[in-house]
Amino acid sequence: MKIIVLMKQVANKDAILRINKDSTWIEEDDLSHEVNESDGYALEESLRLKEKHGGEVVVCTMGPQRAKSVIKDALARGADRAIHIVGAELTRLAPLPAARALAEAIRGEQADLVMTGLQSDDNGYGQTGVIIAELLGLPHATSVIEVDAAGEQLRVKRELENGWYQWYAMPRPALLTIQSGISQIRYATLKGIMAAKKKEIREVAPAAEAASATPDQRITKIYFPQKTKQTQFLGDGDAKAGGAQLAEKLRTEARVI
Amino acid sequence: MANGILVFAEHRAGIFGKTTFETLAAGQQLGAALGQTVAAVVLGTDAGLAQEIAAYKLDKIVSVENAQLADYTPDSYAAALEQAVRQLDPQFVLMPHTYLVRDCAPKLAARFGRDVIGDCVRASVADGTVTFARRIFLGKIDADVVPAGEPPVFATFQSGAYRAEQAERGTAAVESMSVEIGEARMKPEPPFQEVKQAVDLTKADVIVAVGRGIKSQENLALVQQLVDALGAELAASRPICDAGWLPIDRQIGSSGQTVAPKLYIALGISGAIQHLVGMKNATTIVAVNKDPEAPIFDIADYGIVGDLFEVVPVLTEEIKKLRG
Numbered sequence: 001m002k003i004i005v006l007m008k009q010v011a012n013k014d015a016i017l018r019i020n021k022d023s024t025w026i027e028e029d030d031l032s033h034e035v036n037e038s039d040g041y042a043l044e045e046s047l048r049l050k051e052k053h054g055g056e057v058v059v060c061t062m063g064p065q066r067a068k069s070v071i072k073d074a075l076a077r078g079a080d081r082a083i084h085i086v087g088a089e090l091t092r093l094a095p096l097p098a099a100r101a102l103a104e105a106i107r108g109e110q111a112d113l114v115m116t117g118l119q120s121d122d123n124g125y126g127q128t129g130v131i132i133a134e135l136l137g138l139p140h141a142t143s144v145i146e147v148d149a150a151g152e153q154l155r156v157k158r159e160l161e162n163g164w165y166q167w168y169a170m171p172r173p174a175l176l177t178i179q180s181g182i183s184q185i186r187y188a189t190l191k192g193i194m195a196a197k198k199k200e201i202r203e204v205a206p207a208a209e210a211a212s213a214t215p216d217q218r219i220t221k222i223y224f225p226q227k228t229k230q231t232q233f234l235g236d237g238d239a240k241a242g243g244a245q246l247a248e249k250l251r252t253e254a255r256v257i
Numbered sequence: 258m259a260n261g262i263l264v265f266a267e268h269r270a271g272i273f274g275k276t277t278f279e280t281l282a283a284g285q286q287l288g289a290a291l292g293q294t295v296a297a298v299v300l301g302t303d304a305g306l307a308q309e310i311a312a313y314k315l316d317k318i319v320s321v322e323n324a325q326l327a328d329y330t331p332d333s334y335a336a337a338l339e340q341a342v343r344q345l346d347p348q349f350v351l352m353p354h355t356y357l358v359r360d361c362a363p364k365l366a367a368r369f370g371r372d373v374i375g376d377c378v379r380a381s382v383a384d385g386t387v388t389f390a391r392r393i394f395l396g397k398i399d400a401d402v403v404p405a406g407e408p409p410v411f412a413t414f415q416s417g418a419y420r421a422e423q424a425e426r427g428t429a430a431v432e433s434m435s436v437e438i439g440e441a442r443m444k445p446e447p448p449f450q451e452v453k454q455a456v457d458l459t460k461a462d463v464i465v466a467v468g469r470g471i472k473s474q475e476n477l478a479l480v481q482q483l484v485d486a487l488g489a490e491l492a493a494s495r496p497i498c499d500a501g502w503l504p505i506d507r508q509i510g511s512s513g514q515t516v517a518p519k520l521y522i523a524l525g526i527s528g529a530i531q532h533l534v535g536m537k538n539a540t541t542i543v544a545v546n547k548d549p550e551a552p553i554f555d556i557a558d559y560g561i562v563g564d565l566f567e568v569v570p571v572l573t574e575e576i577k578k579l580r581g
Contacts, residue, residue, distance in 0.1 A: 013469065013527070016548050017397055026398070037496070095363065096372040121395055127363035127372055130331075134367045139442035140331060142360045159512060160448060161356050167446040179512075181499030216371045216406040224550060225392065225399045231544075231560045239545075239563030243571030246543065246559055251579050254541040254558070256463065256520040257487070 001055035001149065003046040004106050006116035006129070007039040007074060008091065009067040013121060023221050025092070035070045038117025042178040044185045046115050047078045049149055056080045060106055062098070062206070063091040075196035076188035082201045090206060091122070094215040099131035101210035107136060113154075114175040118143055126177075133175035140175040141168050145182050259408035261294040261316075262287055263347035265338070267357055268299065271306045276353030276414075278421035281313055283380065283414050284351050285425055290382035293348065297429070298341050300326045300334060307431045314427030319345065325438040331361040332441035338365050340436040347409050349387070354413040366411040374402050374412040376530075395529040396552040416534060456490070456506045463489035463520045466509055466536070467497055470525015470546065470565055474502040479566070480524060483573045486580070492516075494532045510535035524565045528553030545569075 011017065012032040020027050046057045059074040061067050062085040071082040085105050093101065106114065114136075119126030133140035145165075146157035153169045159179050160166055188196075234249065235242020251257045264284040266277045281297065288295035294316040299307040304320040311318055321341050325333045338361070342350055352358045354376045366373045378399070379390040389402045389412055404410040458464060465484045471477065477491075484491045491507060498508040509516060510532040521539035526532060528544070528551055536542070537556050544557035545565045554560045561568050 011394065013395065014548070016550065017394055019398070026394070041499075094372055096367060096370070099367070099372075123393055124391075124395070125372070125375055126359055127366075127375065130360070130363040131367045131372065134364045140364075141443065143356060159356075161511065162515075163450050163512075164448050165451065166448040168443045169446070170443040180495065184501060214405060216410075217374050217402050217404055219400045220388070220403055221401045222393070222398050223401075225396070225552065225555055227555045229542075229556050229558060231554050231557045233560045233562065235561050235563060235568075237562065239561060239567035240571045242545075242561035242563060243568040244575050246561060246568075247572055247575030247579060249559055250520065250541070250543075250576075254520065256541055257576060257579055 001049065001053050001112045002058065002109065003049060003055065003113045003115060004058045004060055004109055004111040005039070005043045005046045005074070005079065006102055006114065006132075007043060007059055007061050007070050008036040008117070008120050009033050009061065009063050009070045010036045010120055010122040013037070019222055019224070023223060024219065025222065033066060033069070035073065036117050036120050038119065038178055038180045040117075040185055041180050041182050042115040042117050043074050043077065043079065045147060045178055045182050046113070047186070048183060049113070049147060050078075053149055055112070058083065058109060058111070060085070060102065062087070062101060064088045067091070068201070071201055072196055073188060075199045076192040077186055078192060081199050084201055084203050085206050086203050087206050093210070094217050095125040095127035095131055097210045097213050097215055099128045099135060100213070101206040102128065103132045103135040104207035104210065105204055112173050113149070114138065114173070116177055118177045118179050129175055129177040136175070138173055138175045139170040140177070141170065142177040143179045144176045145179050147176065259346050259348045261296060261345070261347045262349045262351060263342065263345055264295065264297045265350065265352040265358070266297045266299045266310050267353055267355060268301070268306060271301070273309055274353070274355070275421045276355055276416050278424045279416070279419040280351050280353045280414055281315075282419040282421065282424040285314065286419070287349065287351070287380060287382065287387065291385065291387070296345065296347070298338070298345075300337050302327050304431050304433050311429050311431055312426055313429060314425040315429035318429050318431045319434050320431050321434050321436055323436050323438045325441065328445050329357055330441035330443045330445060331364055332443060333438050334361045335364040335368070336438045337436050339368050341434060342369070342409055344434065350409050350411045352411070352413045354415050358413055362411060362413060369409060371406065371409070371411060374404060374410065376415050377412055378415050378418045380412070392530060395527060396533070397527070397550055415530065458490055458492055458507065458509065458514045458516050461490035461516065461518050463487050464492050464509075464516060464518045464539075465489045465522045465524065466492040466494065466526060467524045468494040468526030468532075469496050471497065476566070477502065479569055483569050483576070486573050486576045494526045523553050523557070524569065526553055527551045528555070
């Protein structure tokens with residue numbers, strides 16, 4: 001079984017974000033990056049499927065050279081090879097052009113399964129996987145938390161809202177978007193890190209159509225959300241003083257102690 | 258020429274969710290601001306399903322009917338909605354941002370050579386142009402987004418973006434539309450709930466919840482002391498349960514439990530929307546986070562910007578003293 005895993009490099013979740021002076025995007029200088037959380041789970045699930053059923057795991061990412069760290073990490077964890085669609089602005093593409101670039105980069109691979117995270121932690125569109133399925137003519141399932149690839153048909157468990165779940169059966173090839181928490185993510189071993197150095201990373205340019213198309217949604221301005229509550233900030237930078245003040249406030253103002 | 262607003266009225270077996278009425282309110286408000294008609298589309302096996310929506314102020318309701326629409330699949334819904342949108346030729350297609358819509362709307366929009374302006378928290382109209390606002394970077398930043406290109410524009414609204422009770426009542430005629438739908442490739446089995454959860458956090462008066470800032474499972478012991486001092490329940494955001502540090506029945510948020518305790522203390526939780534929807538109705542909300550811009554502070558009554566490992570021991574001691 002050949003599995004392609006689509007992974008995105010995003011701003012580190014704990015990074016303190018600053019808005020650029022034109023208010024068009026965040027300051028990216030000095031920003032630390034990491035792999036998108038749900039994409040990490042998609043990789044883990046693909047490695048487990050390979051261990052169970054044999055085959056190959058191919059990682060595909062899109063972005064500037066710094067996105068190589070996502071690839072190297074995935075190869076160290078056990079992916080077999082990688083495709084890197086190189087371009088500085090590619091991580092900011094709207095969902096349809098992003099999906100076009102990714103679909104064209106993987107179309108020739110004829111994978112049995114394409115997996116990616118449910119949504120990205122930066123733009124949070126949550127659409128790229130579903131659109132790729134449409135562009136490649138594949139059936140899809142989103143928010144998948146269990147994959148059974150033993151039979152001829154694929155069976156997947158989807159997480160719905162409010163504690164509801166549903167199993168779907170579908171033919172292969174198919175595209176799945178994976179929900180965080182599907183399984184425990186492994187660490188890269190030293191052996192894995194050494195082996196990764198010999199694995200193929202193929203660099204490709206984005207499909208012309210994807211890179212040049214006019215997006216049909218455009219961000220005009222970004223800003224910090226308006227607060228809906230008047231928050232009393234305590235301690236003024238001194239966390240311990242804040243803790244003591246908080247106990248007092250909870251007793252005298254909120255009256256919850 | 259494309260004109261009008263089409264609202265997708267989502268239902269499960271004829272029961273319309275709150276987010277559908279919120280989206281109706283959004284459609285009515287945009288329709289009034291743009292001077293455009295507002296219609297709703299309902300998918301199902303017969304027109305009877307549309308009756309509840311017919312009591313709202315809409316120009317019409319289109320009941321799209323086909324036996325293949327008895328159960329949701331992305332194939333059948335995308336096929337039905339594609340035909341409805343082509344026939345009705347609206348300028349805007351508005352949908353609630355539910356798991357179902359997230360599953361099929363991008364597929365639908367792609368057939369029109371578009372993507373979805375998704376998970377919007379607001380929409381405003383100036384000089385006949387609609388600007389949508391959506392949350393990015395896990396709720397830390399808002400982005401104003403304008404559509405470009407040929408209509409229809411597809412947009413989804415986050416739960417709570419509009420108020421369901423603002424949906425204006427009235428009467429609307431129901432028109433039937435029949436569509437051709439091939440057999441769906443995905444075969445859904447009946448939805449189910451997992452075995453009853455062992456911990457019922459909805460009954461707790463005080464909840465102390467931990468997020469990614471707790472850093473390791475061992476550090477939970479420190480928080481447990483605060484939990485004990487307060488007589489509280491311990492809860493967590495999704496990443497903590499995903500990591501297996503706490504069982505899933507202690508998870509708060511859209512995929513866990515929804516609570517409204519008297520006091521909610523969020524430790525090292527940044528406040529992604531999926532978490533906020535599960536706890537924003539708590540009477541008093543306390544947030545401790547290193548990042549002063551963490552979205553959790555937007556809804557907190559009391560905030561401490563700092564290290565939870567410094568705050569928690571002091572708070573635990575002070576509370577022990579106060580409680581004697």
